[in-house]
Amino acid sequence: MLVLSRKLQQAIQIADDIEIKILGIEGDQVKIGIDAPKHIEIHRKEVFLAIQEENSAAAKTISVNALKGFLQGTEKKE
Structure with a gap:
């Protein structure tokens, strides 16, 4: 894991097309802005994990x- 320190209004660049910028610091919360191409999905970790769980459950419920x-x-279409 790469650990970086950033101050307000400083940014982190990932590859050519993703920028993460520190927008605000209030107490123990940090507000970040993420500038990335539209085709890249960005989720909070807990939302990402919930999506994975739902997808896994849906895959298990499909009957043979x-x-x-x-x-x-x-096969009929071919």
Whole structure:
């Protein structure tokens, strides 16, 4: 893990197209701004983990019969 110290209004550059800027410091909270291309998803860690859990649960709930039906439907199109 890379650990960097930054002051208010200073930034961190990631590759050519992602910039993280310190916008405010209030007590124990730091406000950051992230400038990145639209195709890059940015989430708070807890939201990211919740999305992963939901995706995993959805993948487990698909039935084998539904998957077979889907595959049979694609075979007819070929």
